[in-house]
Amino acid sequence: VLNRVSQPQRKEPTVAELTKSLIAGDRAALARAMTWAESTRPEVTQRFREVLDRLPRPTSPSIRLGVSGTPGVGKSTFIEAFGQSLLGSGFRLAVLAIDPSSLASRGSILGDKTRMEKLSRDERAFVRPSPSRGFLGGTHARTFDLIELCERVGFDAIIVETVGVGQSEVAIRDLVDVVLLLLQPSSGDELQGIKRGVVEIADWILINKADGDRVAAAEATRMEYESAVSLFDRSVQVEKLSALDPKQVTAFWARVKDGLEKKRKTERWLGQRRQQVESWLQSQVSVALIEKYLHSAEGQDKIRSMALKLEVDASGTFDMTRGRREIEDFTRG
Amino acid sequence: VLNRVSQPQRKEPTVAELTKSLIAGDRAALARAMTWAESTRPEVTQRFREVLDRLPRPTSPSIRLGVSGTPGVGKSTFIEAFGQSLLGSGFRLAVLAIDPSSLASRGSILGDKTRMEKLSRDERAFVRPSPSRGFLGGTHARTFDLIELCERVGFDAIIVETVGVGQSEVAIRDLVDVVLLLLQPSSGDELQGIKRGVVEIADWILINKADGDRVAAAEATRMEYESAVSLFDRSVQVEKLSALDPKQVTAFWARVKDGLEKKRKTERWLGQRRQQVESWLQSQVSVALIEKYLHSAEGQDKIRSMALKLEVDASGTFDMTRGRREIEDFTRG
Numbered sequence: 001v002l003n004r005v006s007q008p009q010r011k012e013p014t015v016a017e018l019t020k021s022l023i024a025g026d027r028a029a030l031a032r033a034m035t036w037a038e039s040t041r042p043e044v045t046q047r048f049r050e051v052l053d054r055l056p057r058p059t060s061p062s063i064r065l066g067v068s069g070t071p072g073v074g075k076s077t078f079i080e081a082f083g084q085s086l087l088g089s090g091f092r093l094a095v096l097a098i099d100p101s102s103l104a105s106r107g108s109i110l111g112d113k114t115r116m117e118k119l120s121r122d123e124r125a126f127v128r129p130s131p132s133r134g135f136l137g138g139t140h141a142r143t144f145d146l147i148e149l150c151e152r153v154g155f156d157a158i159i160v161e162t163v164g165v166g167q168s169e170v171a172i173r174d175l176v177d178v179v180l181l182l183l184q185p186s187s188g189d190e191l192q193g194i195k196r197g198v199v200e201i202a203d204w205i206l207i208n209k210a211d212g213d214r215v216a217a218a219e220a221t222r223m224e225y226e227s228a229v230s231l232f233d234r235s236v237q238v239e240k241l242s243a244l245d246p247k248q249v250t251a252f253w254a255r256v257k258d259g260l261e262k263k264r265k266t267e268r269w270l271g272q273r274r275q276q277v278e279s280w281l282q283s284q285v286s287v288a289l290i291e292k293y294l295h296s297a298e299g300q301d302k303i304r305s306m307a308l309k310l311e312v313d314a315s316g317t318f319d320m321t322r323g324r325r326e327i328e329d330f331t332r333g
Numbered sequence: 334v335l336n337r338v339s340q341p342q343r344k345e346p347t348v349a350e351l352t353k354s355l356i357a358g359d360r361a362a363l364a365r366a367m368t369w370a371e372s373t374r375p376e377v378t379q380r381f382r383e384v385l386d387r388l389p390r391p392t393s394p395s396i397r398l399g400v401s402g403t404p405g406v407g408k409s410t411f412i413e414a415f416g417q418s419l420l421g422s423g424f425r426l427a428v429l430a431i432d433p434s435s436l437a438s439r440g441s442i443l444g445d446k447t448r449m450e451k452l453s454r455d456e457r458a459f460v461r462p463s464p465s466r467g468f469l470g471g472t473h474a475r476t477f478d479l480i481e482l483c484e485r486v487g488f489d490a491i492i493v494e495t496v497g498v499g500q501s502e503v504a505i506r507d508l509v510d511v512v513l514l515l516l517q518p519s520s521g522d523e524l525q526g527i528k529r530g531v532v533e534i535a536d537w538i539l540i541n542k543a544d545g546d547r548v549a550a551a552e553a554t555r556m557e558y559e560s561a562v563s564l565f566d567r568s569v570q571v572e573k574l575s576a577l578d579p580k581q582v583t584a585f586w587a588r589v590k591d592g593l594e595k596k597r598k599t600e601r602w603l604g605q606r607r608q609q610v611e612s613w614l615q616s617q618v619s620v621a622l623i624e625k626y627l628h629s630a631e632g633q634d635k636i637r638s639m640a641l642k643l644e645v646d647a648s649g650t651f652d653m654t655r656g657r658r659e660i661e662d663f664t665r666g
Contacts (some may be wrong), residue, residue: 034599049657052653053653053654055653055656057646057648057650058648058650059648061647061648061649062649070403070404071403072403091396098569146655148650151650185376242355269649270645270647270649273645273649273650274640274645275658277640277643277645277651278637278640280635280656281636281639281640281643281656281659281660282627282636283666284656284657284660285626285636285660285663286623287627288625288660288661288663288664289622289623289627289664290619290622290623291624292664293618293622294615294622299618303611303614303615303618304611306614307607307610307611307614310610310614312388312603312607312610313607314394314603315390315391315392315393315394315395316394316395316602316603316606317390317391317481317484317606318522318610319390320385320386320481321386323610323613323614323617324382324386325615326614327614327617327618327621328621330618330621331618331621331622331625
């Protein structure tokens with residue numbers, strides 16, 4: 001270790017350099033820009049924003065799709081097949097994952113490598129595996145930034161994937177044009193994970209794994225959900241499908257595409273995008289407020305000095321009344 | 334509908350009345366106080382805080398346990414059995430669920446009724462089913478409030494249950510003394526849902542459903558995780574168990590209790606609770622900032638007028654550069 005030769009540091013590109021590489025279609029540059037977007041260092045996210053502002057806005061509308069479902073339901077398999085159908089229609093596709101669980105560290109503990117292998121290798125597609133450090137609304141704001149980035153570098157179809165049963169599902173409706181909810185033939189157990197809130201935001205409910213000896217169970221589940229959603233005052237399509245069968249997936253994509261094209265003609269689509277601006281503003285303002293008042297050096301100092309004043313006694317509790325007074329002073333000042 | 338007799342409105346109790354009922358051990362009052370705590374109306378949460386401040390702080394330390402796991406893993410069955418063991422040790426138990434998915438509406442779409450039936454009926458226990466409207470850090474702050482409330486009305490064991498793979502798992506370590514992560518014998522598929530971040534916060538990993546023909550698979554999964562966690566620089570216990578076998582559950586509870594008692598003697602426990610004060614402050618300040626600047630009538634007016642300025646064009650996008658300038662003005666002003 002004594003005479004260790006110092007490694008040459010890979011130099012970070014400037015804003016102008018990264019913008020240039022992005023316009024040239026450099027995939028490594030795209031990954032880099034996303035890493036900047038997701039940085040917890042404000043000066044880095046600031047650089048990302050400068051890059052974004054230098055890229056041209058798309059001239060024709062993109063397609064934004066949300067794919068949601070609990071772990072094990074077959075999201076990756078479905079997106080792999082569905083993505084091929086989109087590429088077949090001439091779209092350039094970016095797949096982004098909202099992963100609120102990667103706060104502490106990144107990636108899953110076992111085998112995430114083979115996710116969407118075909119799409120990952122296809123030059124018309126870009127797959128960004130689960131990176132977002134979701135916290136305090138940051139997930140939503142950052143994902144919107146990533147969508148915008150992908151569109152500005154030429155992707156005209158975006159899939160936003162969410163991994164489970166959390167807030168991300170509810171937030172997804174503020175990010176995309178169409179939400180697909182994947183379920184599997186039910187065994188009772190899984191239904192617990194599907195909350196009304198999640199079902200209510202879906203435009204399509206897909207019972208996946210309708211293959212082999214699970215076709216009948218899939219149909220039963222489909223009917224169950226079809227009757228459940230009939231209570232809603234908006235239309236939700238419920239279908240069963242096997243993501244392993246490319247023909248079924250392509251036929252399904254044709255129906256989604258058709259639905260979207262009709263929606264665009266009625267201007268409902270533009271209305272929805274307008275509403276999303278408000279949601280974008282809300283989340284960006286939240287992030288900005290928290291960065292300014294809480295995550296700043298000054299904010300952190302205040303928190304620490306407040307914590308010191310609130311002594312935890314032998315019962316393991318502290319004086320919350322006093323704590324709340326401190327917080328009032330904080331937000332007033 | 335013409336001559337409909339107006340229903341007598343159930344009168345809301347005053348702060349003093351509710352406090353009195355809580356001290357008398359009234360369970361309906363406890364449910365009411367929780368509803369106040371989770372209200373989106375600031376004047377109602379303010380009333381909740383006044384109630385909380387009037388209740389006495391506990392004199393002896395409680396036990397705070399987190400139970401986490403994806404849907405279908407058997408959390409309810411486990412907590413039902415585990416809870417019986419706690420009651421058997423003389424504890425009074427409250428079970429709280431963090432459910433970030435119930436933002437849009439409440440409760441699961443199918444069959445949530447039979448959850449923890451025995452515990453729900455036991456007067457030494459109180460089960461609060463998944464109510465929190467999690468948004469922008471609010472979940473964490475409110476759950477802390479509920480824990481505090483339960484302890485102040487005499488519950489000395491609190492289980493905080495989280496439903497999935499999201500932020501809530503990561504936030505849970507800031508709420509409890511010990512985190513139990515439930516898994517099931519793996520089929521490869523489910524592992525995707527378990528992210529490193531979630532595993533890293535667990536003190537105990539329990540492979541549930543180790544019964545019948547799944548015992549061997551459970552043992553294989555246990556060994557897999559045991560080798561995975563051996564890479565961590567902190568100790569995590571990995572066990573398999575069947576939540577259907579009360580003996581196994583009681584034996585497991587004895588080990589958890591033993592571990593906790595040892596932890597308390599080393600003062601590590603008090604150190605952890607002290608750190609949690611800081612985390613409580615952070616989340617309360619976030620909520621206060623967002624309530625003051627964003628959710629206030631003034632804040633919402635500003636957001637709407639900003640949204641109006643940002644016109645969505647035919648491509649479905651808007652001028653983000655301008656949007657960010659607006660946000661800067663917002664947080665500066």
